[in-house]
């Protein structure tokens with residue numbers, strides 16, 4: 001019996017994905033560079049379904065029905081290229097290699113182009129949901145040639161998370177579109193986590209609540225419009241007590257956040273595309289600041305205001321509004337980035353479909369995403385989510401509280417880069433005039449970079465050291 005699909009790379013993610021496929025009734029060929037892992041998988045989980053273990057690449061390829069569907073679950077980077085180089089010569093036109101790792105979309109574009117020449121479909125598929133998601137239902141973002149989805153889609157739909165009967169997988173777009181969208185998913189995840197962290201910091205130091213009390217606040221929020229996986233686990237983490245010391249867990253964890261790089265890629269790519277994603281950037285920088293022990297040590301004694309906590313019940317409600325408004329901004333920025341890349345690379349990404357498949361399985365899964373789906377469904381050409389009817393109203397309703405929270409944070413010396421930059425973005429987009437006019441004047445003064453006028457077409461330069469006459473450039 002031939003296998004419908006094969007998985008090579010059987011570390012935790014690969015193993016769980018293979019088990020998920022087998023549990024759904026598919027025959028799964030399994031392979032790993034080190035054969036011991038393959039053996040261990042079959043020994044431990046063989047009873048869950050039908051696995052076809054393969055020791056060599058040749059055996060593995062021979063075990064697959066055609067068109068061959070070969071899923072690669074190795075560490076992104078050189079390992080992916082090594083595995084592709086090993087398998088590509090054994091494949092035939094119409095077969096496909098699915099890279100389920102966290103590859104950079106530019107690498108995916110390169111690999112797709114190279115394999116296309118051999119007639120092999122290369123599908124860069126973002127997979128979100130971590131180990132648990134891989135096993136029980138992730139959100140899957142496959143890119144690559146549209147026709148590859150005909151043979152691959154039904155298999156992926158059978159293992160993906162499911163919300164209201166809709167599987168959390170869709171063909172995102174050609175070549176690197178899937179990995180790009182996964183990258184932005186992670187960037188948004190960074191922003192969401194940072195906003196939640198700022199909310200905690202404010203509740204702790206401005207409202208004077210204990211971690212256990214804040215856990216309760218988050219639990220309450222999780223019954224409303226903020227309902228999401230990240231809010232849910234935040235309550236769990238805050239409610240946890242360290243066994244060794246009896247202290248709140250959050251107080252015994254070193255406050256230096258680490259990162260594996262997809263947030264950074266999101267911001268780097270946004271800079272290249274010229275898309276303002278301040279919320280994601282601030283989240284990446286906030287982790288970076290936290291990790292600079294030297295800077296923080298050097299600056300520890302700089303003066304600031306006393307943090308007098310006010311026990312004010314209304315404050316938690318204001319923070320909820322500020323969090324919701326800032327979250328809208330962060331998602332609007334992330335979707336703008338996908339929209340811009342889609343235009344740049346000709347991907348034709350359906351933004352509503354992206355929101356739909358993020359409703360379940362992935363780390364940013366949330367009730368909120370259904371609102372984004374609805375916004376793009378109502379108007380696929382939405383320029384920014386901020387102006388969608390529902391979101392515009394939510395922002396209008398939140399803005400007084402949002403401004404109050406940012407002002408309180410500034411007054412008390414509590415850093416809120418996420419909240420503050422989100423509000424600045426909102427106010428920048430709203431502004432009738434931005435001081436960018438002055439920036440243009442300065443650029444023209446020192447570098448003759450020219451400017452445009454509000455009242456006439458054309459580019460102009462003022463002869464700043466020659467009577468300040470204006471000339472057409």
Ligand code: 2AM
Nearest residue numbers: 009010011032033034037074075079082
């Ligand atoms: P291993 O068990 O033989 O180390 C995560 O590291 C997964 O990627 C593991 O399954 C690992 O195989 C695999 N892997 C890492 N580098 C690889 C390479 N160059 N070729 C094939 N598989 C690799």
